Every structure is written in C-alpha cells, then in structure tokens.
Amino acid sequence: MSGAYRCFWNRIFLTGPFGVGKTSLAKILVGDEAPEERQSTDGIWIYLGRAGMDIQERCWIFLKHGTILNATVQSLLRSKEVTATDNIPHVKKKSKLQAFLDLRNRIQKAFKGRTPSHIVTQNDRGGKMEETKIEENLTGIDMSEEEIIKLVRSQCTLGQYEMVIVPIDLWDFGGQKIYHLTHQLFVTSRGTFLLIFNGSRDIHEDIPEYTELPGCQGQRNTAVYLIHWVNSVLTYCKTFVENKEYPKILCVATHKDLVKGDVEEQRTSLENSIEELFQNHGGKKHLQYKPLIFVNARNKEDEEIATLKKQLVDVALDHPRCGELMPTKFVPLELQLARKVEENKKILTMDELNDINKQNDKIALTSAQLKSFLKVNHALGKLIYFDEAGLRDNVIIDPVFLVDVLRSIVTDDQFWPEHLKEILKSLKESGKLLKRDLYEIWKQDCFREIWAHNDYIVDMLVHLDIMCRPKDDEDGSDFFLVPCMISNKREESQQIDHDRSIHLAYRFKEEVVPPAILYRFIATFISIWKLRVSAKSSRLMIFTDSADVRIDADHDMRFDIQGNRFIVSLIHKDNKNTIIPTIASTAQECLTHAITNISNFYFSVSGDSACNRDLPFTIQIGIPCGTDLCFFDHTLSAKEWICPEHKTKHKTNDVSIWFADKLHTKDDRCTENCPGLDKVWLDRQPEDKHLGRLAAKLTNEDTRKIYIRLQEVDPALQWNIINESSKRGGFDIKINALYDWKKSSVFASFKQLQQSLNDEDIDIHKLCQISREVKKEFNQPREKLQLRPSISNTQKLPDHIGNQTFQLGIELGLSVVEMQQIESNHVTNLQELEEQVERGLDEGVEVELEEAVGVGLEEELAERIIQDIQISQVLDYMMSHLVISSDDRRRIEHYAGQDEQNKALLGVVNKRGEPTYSVFVDALRTSGYTDLSNELECDSQEEGSSSALVYTGDTDNKGLSNWTIPVFKIRLQKNYSNIINSILHGKIVDYLISRDVLSTADSERIDACPAKIEKIRKLMDILLHGSEHVFIEFLNALRKDSVYTELADEIENTTVSSRDISTMQSCFK
Secondary structure, eight states: OOOEEEEOOEEEEEESSTTSSHHHHHHHHTTOOOOSSOOOOOSEEEEEEEEEEETTTTEEEEEOSOOHHHHHHHTOOBOOOBOTTOSSOOOSSOOHHHHHHOOTTOOOBOSTTSOOOOEEOGGGGTTOOOOOOOOOOOOOOBOOHHHHHHHHHHHHHHTOOBOOEEEEEEEEEOOSGGGHHHHTTTOOTTSEEEEEEETTSOTTSBOTTSOOOTTOTTOOBHHHHHHHHHHHHHHHSOEESSOTTOSOEEEEEEOGGGOSSOHHHHHHHHHHHHHHHTTTOTTGGGEEEEEEEEOOTTOTTOHHHHHHHHHHHHHHHTSTTTTEEEETTHHHHHHHHHHHHHTTOOEEEHHHHHHHHHTTGGGOOOHHHHHHHHHHHHHHTSOBOOOSTTTTTEEEOOHHHHHHHHHTTSOOGGGSOGGGHHHHHHHHHHOEEEHHHHHHHHTSGGGHHHHTTHHHHHHHHHHTTSSBOOTTOTTGGGEEEOGGGOOOOOOTTOOOOGGGEEEEEEEESSSSOOHHHHHHHHHHHHHHSEEOBOTTTOOBSEETTEEEEEOSSSEEEEEEEETTEEEEEEEESSOGGGOOHHHHHHHHHHHHHHHHHHHHHHHHSSOOTTEEOOOSEEEEEEEEETTEEEEEETTOOSSEEEOTTTOOEEEOTHHHHHTOOSSOOOOOOOOTTOOOSOHHHHHSOOOHHHHHHHHHHSOHHHHHHHHHHHOOSSHHHHHHHHHHHOSSOTHHHHHHHHHHHHHHSSSOOHHHHHHHHHHTTOOTHHHHHHHOOOOOOOSSOHHHHTSOOOHHHHHHGGGGTGGGHHHHHHHTTOOHHHHHHHHHTOSSOHHHHHHHHHHHHHTHHHHHHHHHHHTTOOHHHHHHHHHHOOHHHHHHHHHHTTSSOHHHHHHHHTSSSHHHHHHHHHHHHHHHOTTHHHHHHHHHHHTTOHHHHHHHOOOOOOSSOTTSOEEOGGGGGTTTTTOSSOHHHHHHHHTHHHHHTTOOHHHHHHHHHHTTSSOHHHHHHHHTSSSHHHHHHHHHHHHHTSOHHHHHHHHHHHHTSGGGHHHHHHHHTOOEEHHHHHHHHHTTO
16 A cells, blocks of 8 residues: 655644634634624633635635534545655545545535535635535435545555645634633744734733733733744744744734724834834744734624635645645544444543554554554644653543543633532642542533543643642642642742852743743643642742742742743852752752743644654843842853943852752772773673663763664664653763663673774773762761661652662662663653652662562561571572572672562562572572471472473574573573582682683672672672673683583583473563
8 A cells, every 4th residue: 555645734822912813713724603792711722623624625614513524524525645755645546535536516415314514615706715615416426434534544554645635723812811821832933823912002012901921921912922923833843943933823903993093103113013022033934924924803704704714724734734745544444433432432541542543454454553643643743642651541532521631620700500610719829739628529510521531631630731730739639739729829929049049040032921831830840849838828839930949958949030030049048158069969950851842842742743842941140239139140260240230340150050060979980001891891781770880981972873873773763752752851862872782682791892992983991980989088987888778868869869760770770671660750840750769779670579478478477587587508509500690699698788679589480470489489498498488389380391492402492592691691590509618719810810701800809709709609699690702711711620520521511401401581571
C-alpha cells in the first residue's frame, strides 16, 4: 500500500478579552445565527466539523451540523496515491470511493435514517459563502457506518486517498483570567489564531470590568490583553524554522457598529496603535493587522466577514504544516475513533485502542506506529494523550471531554451551582480542594462521565498542574490546591526584610507573563516545599500571585511576581549572612529546573521537530537599592555592579550564594607519562557508576559523537529518540545515551569507550579519572561517618543536592534503570526526586522485605534471617548455582551493615522467585542454618532437568556466541565455591600481573582485603568482570602449580546447559 497522504487538518483559535464578541463571530463562521444577548463562554467552546475549506478552490465552506463521523467522511472526496515526491496532487486512478463521493450534486446516504450533510462553496451561491439546501431527490448508495469504514479501509490499502474537503475546528476561548491556565493545554502551532478585541474603544482606554493580569498592577485595557495573548501564543507554540512568521495571529476588531465617528479613521487609528504597541516586540512578525479586519460580529452579512474567511483559508493553506505527509495507515483508525466518539465514548484504555486497531488487519499499526499516531493526533488536537507514568494507559479520544474536566473546577463564579458555593468560597480564599469536594462536583449530571474515570482524571490534573498536592499536607492524598482559583491578595504590610534575605528573579523577555506559566510555577513551588501558615490568621500563605514556604527551621522562601519578573526571596530567621549557600544553590537549581520544564512543556508534545524556541526568561540577581530591588544578570563576573537607575554601587557576592558549588573537587589529572587504562580495565564492562562519572565529564556534543560511533544500529535515530525522551536534558541525555549503548552491546567494554574517545579526539584520560575510587578526607570522626543517617539528616539532604540527583543515585548504588523509574515519577519536582532517591537507597530493602513477607516469609522468620545469618558463604553458594551475579553481589555488599546486606539479599530472592528461592534455602542449610532452611523449605524445581540441552568439550561455544553472558563466565562462576576454598591467591596474582591481565592497582585492592578468603573473592570478582583472555590466563596460572592442574581442567570442562544460561540470564533482566 502507499505510505502517505497529504494532511490539511486545521484548527482556528478565537482569543481575546471577554465580552468582545468571540462567540458571536464563531457562530457566524460556522453558519449559525449570532446570539441576541451576550453570553459568557464557560471555559472553551468547540465547533467540530461545522466549517471547512475546499483546498482546490481555496474557499471557506459550511458543513451542515451532523456527526463527527459524517464530517470525517466528507473529507474523503477524492482518492489517489501520494508519494513523497508529489508536488501537485493528481488523480492516478478513479476509485470506487471517489466515484461515490466526488460529485458535487450527489449526496451519499452515509447514515441510514439520517439526513446527510450538504457541501456548498462560494461558487454555488454567486460568491456568497452561505449554506444552501438542495431539495433534489437523489439516488445514492445506502451504507452503514461499518460499511463506510470498510470502504475507507480498502481504499487506504490501495493507497487511493486524498483530502479535498477539510473540516476546520473552531475553538472559542473564554476571556476571563481564570480560564487562561486551561487554554494553554489546547494551543498548537499547527493552528491559526484570531486575536479579537473591541475596536470601538482606544486600546489604551481603561476598562474597569477587565480582570487585572499577573504583573500588570493597575492596567486594565485592551493593550495589555493584546500583549498577553501574543505572548501566550508564542510561549505555548513553536516558531517554524522554515517560516518564522508562523504561527499567524490575525487581529480582528469588533463592535464596528458602535463607532461614533468615521469607521475608516478608527481603523487607521487602531492599526497605528497596534504598530506602536508591538514596535519592539519579538512577536510583531507573527501579527497580521494591515489592513485591520473590522466587523460587526452580530451581522453575518458584514462584507468583512467574507474577507476574514478568505484570509483564514489563505493562512491555513500557506501554513508550513499544511499538506504534510501523514501515514495512510492512520486513516482507518481515525475514522474508528470518530465513530466511538459518536457513540459517546470519551476515554479508551490502551488495551481497547489496541483491539480497535487490530480490526484493520493488514493495515493495523505496529506498537511504534501506534505511539506515533497518538503523538501526531495529540498535536493536531484530535485526541489527548500523555506519554507519562500513570497516564499513558489511557487516551482521551474526545477533546471536548477534557474541556468538561477543566471547567468542572476552573470556571467563573456565575457557572457554579448554588449548593456548591461553599466549595467555591474555599477555593477563592486559599485554593484548597478536598477530594471529597472534588467528587461532589463530579456527581453533577453534566460531569458524570468524569466520575467513571476519576483516578485517571485526578492524576492528569495533577500532572498538568491544574491541581497540586502541597508538600507534607496534613490531609494526605485527600487535599489539593488549585492556585488559579485563588482571589485573595497578599496584604501590603507583609514586606520583606532585606537585611535577612537574598533575591533571585526569572525575568521574562516580554512585558506580560502568560498566567499559565505563573500558576504552574506556583503549583511546583508549593509541591517542593511546605507552605507556611500565617501566625496571625492561621491560613495557608498562598495568594493569587504569591506564596511563602518553609525550607527548614532557619530558612523560609517567598515567591512574588512583579511586572515580568518572578522574584524568589530566600529569608533567614536572623541575618542573610548566615544563609547556608548549598540551600540557596539547591533552591535555585530546583526552581530553574522547574521553570525550564514548564516552558518546554508547551512544545514538547506538539511533535513539530522542525520548530524552534528559546527559553523565554533570563536569570537575574536582586539587590536592595533605595526602597526597592534592582536587578543584574547572574552571569556578571565583576565583584561590583553600579545600578544604572540609581547610580549606586553594590557588591555582587549574592551570585556566589545562589550558584554555590556543592561538591569540592580537586584537579584530578593523570601524570604526563600515563598510558591510559591498562589491559584489564580495557577488557572490563563499565558499571553504571562509571557511566555516570563519564557523563558528568563529557559535554552533550561529545556524548553525541561517541554515541554515534558506539551504537551499531541507527545511531542518529536512536540519539534523537533519547534526546526527545529525556525529560530533564543535560546529564540525563548523556547517561541515558551511554546506558543505551551498554545495554544494546553484546559486551560493552572500556576499550570501546577509549576507541570512540580517540576517534573523536577527546581526552582518553577521562576514563582514568572515572575508574579511580577517590578517598575524601572529612572533618568528622570515622566512626561517625559510618553511622546510618538519621531520618532528620536524610530529610535535610535534598536541600543541598540540587540537580545532581541522578549522578548521586548511581554513585550510591542505584542502577540507571532504577533512577529512570524514580525520575519518571517526578518529572517536574526535583526536590521530590531527591527524596525518592534517598528512599530508594534507604528504604528499598525495607519494601522488598515486606514483599517477601507477603509471599510466604513470616515477619518473625524474616527478622531472624536479617539478624542471624552471616551472608558471605550464602552468597558463595548462590553464585556457584548461578542465581546471583557478581554485580548482584557487589550491590548487596555495598551496604555497610550485615543487617542491611541481608535485607538486600532477601529483596533479590523475593524479586526473582524460583529457582533463586530454593537455592537460597539450600545455601542456608549448607552454611549451617539448618533450622532456618527447614522452616523455609518449599517445593521448588529440581536442578538439571533431563530435558536440558548439555554442551561439553569443543561444542560448548556452538550456537552460544550470541548470548549476552559468555560461556566462559558461566564455567568460572559454577566453580566459584570450589575455587575460593581451594587456592592460594599470591602466586596466581603475580602470574596474572606478569601476563598484563591484572594491574598493580588490582593487586593492591586484593591485598587490602583483611582475610585470605576475602582476597580470593576479590580476585574472583575481577576475573568475572574480565574478558575470555583473562579467563584463559587464569587457567594457565592454575596449571603452573601441579596442585591446581586438576582444578583447571575441571573448570575448563565444566558443562554449560541451556538451564544454566537461562538462570544466569535472569540475573540481568
């Protein structure tokens, strides 16, 4: 089948202040009568499939009100095969569907018993774009909805599909400030924007009924709203690389009938005012305002409305994304989902979506194609899908449903029912919303569909920052805050004491900050730190545009908005000179991370890879100057700064507090004659902590270069996928790329890393640096450093870590996979991510122990295991039976105390199940813990199944070369207990050093172990992480001593069964 068709789907957004005629104009644009009286729009009103455009005649058309499926079918007017090189659409073959649909004076009876829609163009009525009924009794083919879908499916299979009549969705945005947070979820750079305002008044004229926008104290006029909407559009959308004037914003003035003087003079005056207003604004090139369209939005006969329609069609068809190629395989599934919407289905689970997809047989989408389908259609606004933990299992197939979800909470006073006004009162005073109150709202008849999916909807609203869970709230999971609903302002008397505070600002490049960014920032702010409670009023200290939080007993933090600045003030209880720098720098990193993520959110889901956008803010330092704060850029390196306004000289040492280093690092360089890593190291596989250290030393570009060299399959594509899917950028991208190489390589080694660094002319001694275990000197007694951290200490630690959490987690023993899972659950909250890492390190084994108890271990018995057993011999036995790997052993023995190691081992046993459990029981018995093993006895599968395939002698490697775990390692590990109980390590180590397979550093690590058997275990750890050459030299070392010849032969001839391979492989899943 043909791969693609040209997609012309379009969306128009009607924006502007409330009461300017957006709804009246929207109704005229879809062929309805304008309302006689003004009505407020509750959130967003969407007109789906009511208007469209004929892309061949470039004209606006009306589509009679009908089903979404009918509107979809109307877009299938002509069919043809499209290839990527087509420049001009052409009909290759007239298909059955084309013959059925392409006659203008025929009407398909698509739905039995229903009146079909008519299509009328400008030419049909002498140049007037209006709807016409055709009273012609035509013969047509009776087709059910299922038959239409089958027919479309067959045409897509043949590659004969073309869009000619394209439905246009109109989104009428409510103008009140309260709705501005919700609008941002539906805006896309693929659409066209109408910026509508009252043209009968000067744009700088004060309009008291307008709501004051954030940071615009005392300004209530059209000009402020025009800037606000342009800023919002350009914040929420990407600018297209190939045409930087898109997305387009068409200015439309209304109330032409109320102009007292000459309309043309007023038009010219408005044009000049807009020109002056945006003279130095970066968004000016996106505006289309000359000549300014000036309409009476209540009069559908106004000639300028026809001009507006023509401009909308032209802008849509000239859009860089208009006519882009889309997979033809998408079409049947789109039609099936449209049908589900008509059946009043709002949400589908991924399982339901997969079942629907499978109905398309040969043109069913693969899993990867289905993900792409969801992303593209989300960008087009046809559905809502968030590929995030907790949300990716559901798809909202009707965007109107999400509008209903949002307006159930975020809505104007006039739309709240009387019996719920107490909930509204609480929301306006403090933003507080109990879950029981939320469910009470959803019990209304108009929102019952939400109630059926309440858990998913709650998670989605929290993800979108419409609601947030405050830090450490006393009401637990039943308590939310809705910042955009708060109307209380901070009292003037609550001034900041500059002698106790330092100040940081995020200054936005434009004059008016979009409210959505403000509210999302506040939501993140109060999710990271605990809200303060007013000592005077006992109320939470959160206000309409401000909030106060408590960091610890000595430090508080306050957020305010002033003009286009988000100002953060860190306040010490005594004096600003006693502020702890690491607390300030961590707070800065958390907030910068959060606001960057918020800014990136709006174009991360659009799927427009050919778009670009700079972050809309810069970071500044605030200095008390006179009675207020003045600001300078945080990159200023001079020790003093002179305020250009007040001509006052200030010291700039506050910069070093906000951007303090958290880790003291020395100049870690190799000696001049260092040859790089020795052979043993080069043959080793890097651990996750090594990859983390390397990622910290490489730039993003250097990482990309070596990844392209290391990755064997589609390296450029895989890099782009990693780059797009890494939520936090920077270190995350680098570690994820290096780990992707490691897991996809048959045997990743330091040698491969060194070669790629060499090829890209990058210093190979970075590998020397990451291989060293540097010992730091601390000004604390050794015995104190070995104590388990208290709960209070671990709670304070996140305030000193900042954005280095991922690297810290890996360094402390968590795997990259574990860190990725933790991070996926805390995408926007860096502080909470840090706390989760600590819980993962400190409580992970506790959780696993509880799970172990739940699957059969009595709690008392589990505690006996933790407290009574010495783990070393148990681990020896389990390694010999291949149920744990050398990496498992490292992770277990990483814990300082015996109890913690035992807990970690129980976690592994519980996670893996059989045969690990049975081997563990046997290990206890052979290690002398007979009573415990008898109590743990359970039915387990015996080893050495007669059905296992056995490989011996020279045939061992046959058919096994593609296994991730080399056969020689399995042979070595199966003899683990025998080796450590049989050999003396001294001469063997000396021989291996002479053969350049061990280094003197390895020898020192071995000798550092206190007991002989521990020295041999350390040697075995090195051997198990080495290459086959190391293994062969080890056998040669054994044969140098006649005492060990038999042992060497036994190791070399050890049988390796398919069961052995499978068991060993399970350790790496």
